[in-house]
Amino acid sequence: MRLNTEFMKETFWLALEGVPITLKITIIALFISIILGFILALVEIHRVRVATPIITAYVSLIRGTPQVLQILIVYSLIPSLLNAIVQKMEINFSVWDIEPIVYAYIVFTINTTALLTETFRSALLSIDKLQMEAALSVGLTPFWANVRIIFPQAFEAALPNICTTTVNLIKGTSLAFMMSVKEVTAIAKTQASYGYNFIESYLDIFVIYLILCLLVQGIFAIIEKQAQAHRKIVRSV
Amino acid sequence: MLELKNIHKAFGKNEVLKGVDLKVNKGDVVAILGPSGSGKTTLLRTITFLEKADQGEIVLKDLNLDVQKATKKDITKLRKKTAFVFQNYGLFLNKTALQNVMEGLTIARKVPRAEAEKRAKEALDKVGLSDRYDYYPSQLSGGQQQRVGIARAIAVNPDVILFDEPTSALDPELVSGILDIIRSLAKEGSTMVVVTHEMAFAQDVATHVVFMDGGVIVEEGSSHEFFSHPKEERTKQFFSRFISTDNYII
Numbered sequence: 479m480r481l482n483t484e485f486m487k488e489t490f491w492l493a494l495e496g497v498p499i500t501l502k503i504t505i506i507a508l509f510i511s512i513i514l515g516f517i518l519a520l521v522e523i524h525r526v527r528v529a530t531p532i533i534t535a536y537v538s539l540i541r542g543t544p545q546v547l548q549i550l551i552v553y554s555l556i557p558s559l560l561n562a563i564v565q566k567m568e569i570n571f572s573v574w575d576i577e578p579i580v581y582a583y584i585v586f587t588i589n590t591t592a593l594l595t596e597t598f599r600s601a602l603l604s605i606d607k608l609q610m611e612a613a614l615s616v617g618l619t620p621f622w623a624n625v626r627i628i629f630p631q632a633f634e635a636a637l638p639n640i641c642t643t644t645v646n647l648i649k650g651t652s653l654a655f656m657m658s659v660k661e662v663t664a665i666a667k668t669q670a671s672y673g674y675n676f677i678e679s680y681l682d683i684f685v686i687y688l689i690l691c692l693l694v695q696g697i698f699a700i701i702e703k704q705a706q707a708h709r710k711i712v713r714s715v
Numbered sequence: 716m717l718e719l720k721n722i723h724k725a726f727g728k729n730e731v732l733k734g735v736d737l738k739v740n741k742g743d744v745v746a747i748l749g750p751s752g753s754g755k756t757t758l759l760r761t762i763t764f765l766e767k768a769d770q771g772e773i774v775l776k777d778l779n780l781d782v783q784k785a786t787k788k789d790i791t792k793l794r795k796k797t798a799f800v801f802q803n804y805g806l807f808l809n810k811t812a813l814q815n816v817m818e819g820l821t822i823a824r825k826v827p828r829a830e831a832e833k834r835a836k837e838a839l840d841k842v843g844l845s846d847r848y849d850y851y852p853s854q855l856s857g858g859q860q861q862r863v864g865i866a867r868a869i870a871v872n873p874d875v876i877l878f879d880e881p882t883s884a885l886d887p888e889l890v891s892g893i894l895d896i897i898r899s900l901a902k903e904g905s906t907m908v909v910v911t912h913e914m915a916f917a918q919d920v921a922t923h924v925v926f927m928d929g930g931v932i933v934e935e936g937s938s939h940e941f942f943s944h945p946k947e948e949r950t951k952q953f954f955s956r957f958i959s960t961d962n963y964i965i
């Protein structure tokens with residue numbers, strides 16, 4: 479077997495053009511999920527009567543089903559559902575004009591939010607009760623005690639898991655081709671299908687994903703180092 | 716100045732405080748003694764609502780709170796007039812020594828930054844940590860951490876400082892340093908309530924001693940009369956375990 483290196487080079491540069499789409503999905507899903515996941519984690523912890531069991535169920539549902547299935551369901555269910563609503567309400571709007579990438583945002587946000595809710599929940603619970611008691615004792619209100627003392631520590635505790643989730647998210651976006659989003663994997667597959675150069679294509683994007691994930695891990699390593707300033711050992715005087 | 720009236724507290728069916736009354740005057744150093752599980756920590760915690768008592772009244776200067784009716788605002792107000800020193804220090808792990816002390820000034824009491832920093836540094840200097848302002852708790856020894864805990868307490872000029880066994884998490888060689896600081900605060904006239912197992916310290920520093928057992932105050936009195944003539948049988952028993960060992964320390 480011989481690899482078509484010419485094709486490989488060409489496809490590599492083409493597939494690279496999909497990186498912005500891959501990153502766009504990743505960043506948007508991650509951004510919304512961090513905010514939403516943190517709020518849901520707070521609600522879950524504070525045992526709100528109806529909301530907490532719903533959140534717990536949502537998290538188990540998402541964690542307990544394959545992502546491929548979530549994509550298939552969202553991609554087939556939401557457009558039909560929307561269309562039915564639009565028709566019923568007689569709104570002049572064509573559901574079929576919605577960009578496929580919007581569905582990618584939705585699926586990956588739903589998925590990542592569930593994972594980060596769990597991450598933040600355990601991070602918040604990992605903070606020693608004494609931190610809150612001390613904060614209240616110096617006269618902080620519960621609100622400020624959370625904002626100044628508890629949340630920063632919880633975020634730091636959550637960072638390694640947020641990193642893992644981000645890496646998994648990037649890798650997961652390779653499934654967006656199923657929703658006809660033209661990201662890295664989709665481009666590679668299309669190129670390969672012209673002349674059946676699948677191995678070359680897959681090797682290309684193997685490298686691309688590897689680089690992306692290493693970059694993300696590098697970025698998080700820097701953030702963690704910053705956040706953990708208080709763990710670094712200072713020379714004793 | 717500080718007065719507790721008929722404080723009751725139960726955890727489930729376990730009645731831990733069965734109606735405790737306590738009066739602390741300005742400048743008093745009250746030592747609370749008693750066997751493990753007698754409710755000393757719980758009593759201290761109910762004073763600032765770290766544990767909400769089931770029943771009773773807490774009076775601090777012009778603030779008069781029925782624990783059942785106290786609002787969040789009342790509680791924060793009460794906490795701003797007091798300070799708490801924890802057995803396990805309870806320093807904010809994400810903040811330096813200086814930031815730990817400043818937090819209660821800048822955020823809780825809205826003291827301007829520059830003034831807060833000045834007061835925080837003074838407090839840290841006082842406990843002998845003028846060279847550790849920018850150290851995080853993880854970079855400090857237990858004794859140093861507890862010094863920061865005390866600096867954090869005195870920086871806010873509280874009406875009363877509550878100590879829960881401030882030395883019992885420390886290595887023996889670090890205990891006396893902390894006790895010396897508390898002793899000097901007493902000399903300056905700070906009002907303090909100290910839960911402790913250090914008999915010699917209680918005898919030496921406390922103006923007033925309270926002996927608790929089974930969720931009630933069994934006996935209380937001035938330090939001198941308390942140690943020289945304990946009246947209750949239960950108190951005598953408790954001391955008999957300490958007196959002999961204490962003699963070695965003194």
Ligand SMILES: Nc1ncnc2c1ncn2[C@@H]1O[C@H](COP(=O)(O)OP(=O)(O)OP(=O)(O)O)[C@@H](O)[C@H]1O
Pocket residue numbers: 726729731749750751752753754755756757758
């Ligand atoms: N949060 C809690 N939940 C349930 N029970 C508790 C709680 N805190 C304290 N107790 C119980 O209350 C009783 C008194 O505890 P407390 O800590 O006040 O005793 P203590 O006198 O401080 O003892 P020690 O000298 O060992 O510190 C104990 O039986 C303890 O088990």
Ligand SMILES: [Mg+2]
Pocket residue numbers: 755756757880
């Ligand atoms: Mg105790």
